[in-house]
């Protein structure tokens with residue numbers, strides 16, 4: 001059967017794609033549909049065709065799947081954020097578990113992997129879990145101020161002040177900032193004309209400390225915000241408001257934050273804890289967005305590392321040292337490597353603040369620092385932890401890791417496909433996958449986080 005753009009079809013959704021989209025088949029031809037779930041029968045319009053597959057848009061759900069639920073958020077569909085909110089949470093978890101399992105089997109070539117997988121760690125309450133929000137500010141066609149989020153793949157702002165995955169305090173913050181802007185005639189930034197002042201409202205919440213930060217991203221400086229003290233007084237009414245600051249961003253850019261920060265009230269950072277480790281978090285710091293599940297994830301990494309206090313551990317792609325400091329609680333010595341200098345500044349600061357003298361950090365590419373230190377200084381590791389970005393580990397890095405013969409490798413991953421690819425290499429070089437756990441860090445999105453323990457087969461024999 002030939003398909004054409006704009007053609008209307010009816011089909012059953014029988015599979016789920018990598019981004020959480022529904023997949024249906026007609027005569028073997030696969031069609032990808034956003035907002036459709038396995039078990040739905042839908043009427044859809046074809047929007048794009050390729051030789052072996054195409055894309056369609058759901059026009060009407062003819063028979064809903066039994067796994068379909070009413071999204072809690074009324075604008076879940078246009079929003080680019082939660083791609084899975086219409087999918088029963090239990091099913092989301094099953095989907096994520098199987099995604100990891102399938103990758104490990106098909107790409108990693110691991111047989112019988114399910115027996116080594118722990119049940120997925122889901123959230124008890126998969127809402128209001130994020131500690132970081134960045135709301136764009138603009139005006140609608142009638143000139144009213146709007147804030148919320150960009151509709152998927154566009155820069156059209158959809159007004160939405162109650163996001164069901166953000167901390168509830170955000171709604172109150174947005175009301176206060178917009179009320180201040182209206183009263184004091186503070187303009188919203190317009191990216192087409194590069195005019196106007198407020199670009200984004202960025203917030204951070206410490207889930208353990210209760211500390212809250214509001215950072216206004218301004219096309220100008222704090223001096224341009226008239227009667228700013230009125231806003232400060234209003235925001236201070238919120239329990240836990242310890243940090244109000246301005247981020248200067250006068251560039252014509254899609255980047256949300258500029259480099260310069262101006263303090264307005266309190267320091268330009270808040271504190272939070274993951275487990276017993278305290279972290280200082282500024283507007284520019286990278287910090288995991290789901291602190292509750294991050295604790296679950298790092299505790300798994302720590303458990304898999306099996307430390308008794310005598311080990312030397314390398315934490316590669318260490319960011320602000322979150323995992324490194326977690327490990328430093330139980331290891332003799334931890335070395336962290338990270339490419340972003342500012343992140344390493346944070347890591348050193350956090351190490352000092354927590355009183356860890358056994359954590360040292362290197363700025364650079366993991367695939368350059370580790371081979372260099374191995375060649376030059378003959379460095380050693382009992383355990384190596386990696387937490388690379390989605391593209392996974394560099395081949396040169398894996399090579400050096402294998403040469404260093406650590407007893408254990410703990411692989412934390414945000415992309416099961418590259419995880420599986422790298423595990424296959426490690427398995428081919430004397431390592432064996434022992435345990436796998438999947439942790440749901442990003443409920444209602446298709447992102448999957450997992451931790452794998454690999455052990456050195458030779459050491460085991462010895």
Ligand code: SAH
Nearest residue numbers: 317318319322338339340365366387388389
């Ligand atoms: N483990 C940290 C961060 C993991 S995110 C945490 O849990 O908070 C991955 C990190 O790898 C990012 O901080 C990114 O800046 C860093 N990165 C990316 N490429 C890198 C490379 N080639 N070498 C070292 N670090 C890299």
